[in-house]
Amino acid sequence: MDHTKTPSAPNSASQADVPLAHVVELRILLTVFAALIMLTAITVAVSYFDFGAFNLSVALGVATIKATLVALYFMHLRYDNAFYATIFVIAVGFLGLFLGITMLDAVEYYPDVQTWQQSTR
């Protein structure tokens, strides 16, 4: 009744024909691989041009696309229970939280470090 959906409904029957997991098609795996290699080539190529502040965003953007591909297809997140994807995203969210606030603070107090460095020079 108030069963929330979880990876396995508790004590589900053990019939031999319950599939354990989805088998990903060969074609998809190969396509993803090709895409990953292409994206790698693109970031490397792009890194020789200077986009100023955008360099970081471009590099990280491409990396994120690649990471998403790996997670969705190689790691089966696309086909598995959505719960895995959820917790993975949550984990990345916590990474962002940690990194974000710490960085916010470090950038805020940095001027005090700089004045110190200038005065001791």
Add this chain to the structure above:
Amino acid sequence: MIDLDGLYSLAELPLLAQTGGSFWLPDAATKDPAMDPVFYLILAVCALFFFLVVGLMGLFVVRYARRPGVKPQKTTTHHTLLEIVWSVIPLIIVGVIFYQGFAAYMEMQNAPSGCYEIRVTGRQWQWVFTYPNGYSDDNLHVPVDLPVKLTMTSTDVIHSLWIPALRVKMDLVPGRYTSVWFRADKEGTYRLLCTEYCGDEHSNMLAAVVVHSAEDFQEWLKGAADYLTTLPPAEAGKILYQRRGCFQCHSTDGTAGTGPSLLGIYGRTHTLADGGTVVVDDNYIRQSILEPQAKILAGYQPVMSTYQGLVTDDEITTLIEFIKTLK
């Protein structure tokens, strides 16, 4: 070994008389410290909820104590409105507390313009307060009624400056500046302590805050550095030896402490940790004070941190003269 000197006879001790202030907070050296009302506000909230919770708990324990044959009464097991009420009321209360704390904090953070500026350096384990005229002292002297801003840093590990009477506290972080400001409104002498753990003598890293009247302060500042010029160098060095905290690590009677005793070292040849030797002369002593890590004496840890910027050249000369007299 029990040290009974610290004990006072009970008769001598009306519990709070010695430091004054209220039951909870020490006597303040400022008029209307911004923190105090917030403190009492929170205290009131705490008392209220503590007595509410523990009172109800006690009441229920007595009133509904298990009695033979008496069954527990049926009540509902959930009541959403009630839950919302006892979530929202505390939420409002903590909202008020946050705001009060924040407002007082901003007042304590933002220094007014025209502050008298003093530089503070913390090192293991002493305070050095440097005045605008370049003189350094190991106690904090400030004029009354004038906002004072302390710009602070540390030469070794993290320290923290706390003046309970002024309700200010701020860490001294190596490699950067931090600051606090305050305005003392009452003349007198107050405590200053280090509240960030910083090693062996952390609890002895103390100083006094002396609040002078405006004229006294100027006079003090003029006269304070006098001993360097009026006394013979060796005697001035002796005072400095105290004030800069050398005595904490170096005895003058031959017993080794954190650092070697300085008794009779002048002119001797010492073995260094890397196997070399060095003759103790003026230059070596000067180097030991300014760049202690350059030559480490065998058998000691490299824990002495630099006095660069904390002693002037003239002061080093007096220290050397003083060390020469230790025989």
Add this chain to the structure above:
Amino acid sequence: MTQSQEPPPAPRDGGNHDAAPLAHHFDSLKQQYDSAKLGMWVFLITEVLFFSGLFCWYAVFRANHPDVFVDGHHFLETPLGAFNTAVLIFSSLTMALAVRSAQLGRRAPLIGLLSVTLLCGLVFLGVKTAEYRQKWHHRLVPGQARIEYFFSAKRTDGVSAPPAKEFLPEGEGQAQYRQYVRQHLAHAGEEILTEEQLQGRIANLRSFMGIYFTLTGLHALHVIIGMGVIFWILVGAIRGRFGPRRFTAVDLVGLYWHLVDLIWIYLFPLLYLIH
């Protein structure tokens, strides 16, 4: 729930290699598989947060000292990094294919694919070693003096003190080192450096190499662990331990290996490409 749903004890520990043995505290294979998989995902989360510390360190330094990274990346070989990225991605593919083979119960391809994955891991480590050796040669490894001291006879001769926790080597090594840094920066188009500027550059390099070695070192450690477990399932595959209803171990190791790949996907641009 009734007892009768539990399979009778006999098939529990195999005899039949196609289905995994069911541990005594689980009711069904599906439950067992899902538990294992969820456990692995939760473990991967701990890995993500483990690396979050490193990324946070990187981000704070990058925000406050961008110059560190500009200088530092002159000292890395982008082609080698790119090559290693490709190798890892390829190994990820073979790993994914290996999982697929296990699921389909194809033993020979499984063995082959796992071997290739393992080989890719070796290549990756080989290239990393080459890079590290080069850095060692130019005395760019953090704490190099201390490491040398530790492995030298000096440690026990009772006279020598351990070197300071400085990056710079002592003695004549230092002159050589400065020369190298100067040359290298000149290559990048920064020829005239005053002594003070050079000092600053050296300090920057010290920070950068600290980050570079810690990040890639910990990643390499994960690669090694990953190779260890791949080797373990390879042995299992050779012994025919996996089948269509018995591929949990392969699947979980695969997930781990992909995560290691995923982290490298970020490390590569962050260290080699950004300037």
Add this chain to the structure above:
Amino acid sequence: MATTQVEPVPDSYLTDPRGLRSWLVTRDHKRIGLMFLVLISASLALGAVFALLIRTELTLPGGQVVSTGAAYNRLFTLHGAVMIFLFVIPAIPSSFGNFVLPIMLGAKDVAFPRLNLASLYLYVVGMVFFLLVLLLGGIDTGWTFYPPYSTSTATPVVLAVVGAFILGFSSIFTGINFLVTIHTMRPPGMGWFRMPLFLWSLYGTAVIQVLATPVLAITLLLLAVERVLGIGIFDDKLGGDPILFQHFFWFYSHPAVYIMILPAMGIISEVISVFSRKHIFGYDFIAYSSIAIALLGFLVWGHHMFVSGQSPLVAMIFSALTFTVAIPSAIKVFNWLATMYKGSIELTPAMCFALNFIFLFGIGGLTGLFLGALATDLHVHDTAFVVAHFHYTMAGGVLMAFLAGLFYWWPKITGRMYRVGWGQLAALVVLIGFNLTYFPQFIIGARGMPRRFFDYTQLVQPDPDFPMLKPHPEFVYYQIISTVGGFLFVGGLVLVAINLIGSCFGGRKAPANPWGAATLEWQCDSPPPRENFASAPEAGDCYDYDDLEYDEQAQEYVKLP
């Protein structure tokens, strides 16, 4: 119900199988839990030895048991590190959690029994590291390991850090296990919102263990790397940033305080309901508040750094967020009170300690408000006030709940009944001793007594030319009260230990359900057989006591037909 007939259970998990070896390689969650319980209690006793040395030292100014600050610093560091890493963090999850979690689910074991055993062994290895540190003379960094002090002191910091790192993995393994077990192994009929609240709290705990502990691991690793190789991360002399460490450390260590308190709150929810013989009030809100605490706990770490050089902007954010955590805690407290209302309250020792919990944690939590508010924290940060706050929450909260759990599950774990009267007396002694120990510290803290202070009246400059500062004589009297209280407190715990350990020799045999609780662990024998249940039990409402009736003859509660 089961179709197969329940076979008579000859032996309990304690004796089946026999032999030392069978214990060392066991995968039985009950044995692992019991071994954890023993090791954790030993750590508590070790920590208490240091606590008593600290207290004796502080009684009077000057040296009492140690003569230098250096020695004192080792005392409080070891006390703090042992109490935190070896006692409070694993205290409830690893011992009681391991023991009852699977039984409460009607399962035979946790999802990964081998991982569970690994967790135990990692704990032992971590313990050995700490003992090595002790043998090498201890460390003096404080349990917070702040650099640059921790990177410059000569004591064996790396060893201690590696020990804590290993203990972190022990904690992670327990967390993974619980999370998965609760997800996949609930019995039919037990949806999420029919689980005992203890399981909800363990679930919240597991979430924190999994998300926060890895950050501690990397922090400690970086600290060790910095110390050994001189990589500039946290030490400004090497180009690092000392504040960064504090962010890293508290990103773990603040959520860690909820790793400690959540399971404690879970125990209190069980105990209060059982001994009031009332259905728990506001089940959903208590359950959700556990998760809320777990998640909100991640947003407030900076409140430990208000005066450490954190920027005012971030300080403001953290202060505001800190107060949000108080709300779910308040919800729990009020729901417990509502549960007691119109109940039939029996003051068994477990209940007494649960009431102690509400009393003491109430004070501890409420004083957290002083610390969360910016202006007041500026004054009381790093003083005895903070020491009092965290002892009220950790010793008054977690330790009390630990004891409540101990008295509650003792019959189940050992199969023996203890003396109720002695338990009640101990609870009273502990309550009095506790308040005597720590309440004075609030006062002296606010009045000017910093923490980690070896000596507190030598506030006199050694140079007679300088203004003399009057010592703080008032502190002496507060400190004396505090020390007396500390000894009373430990006396109460010794009473507990004698009572419980004594019960193993000649205590009355415990029935299956001595308290009339409705959670599943009381449906199996005391002590439970190896596989817990011969057949999977039926999960009903775990807070419904209507059909349980006390049977005078059997001295236990039985189900009404």
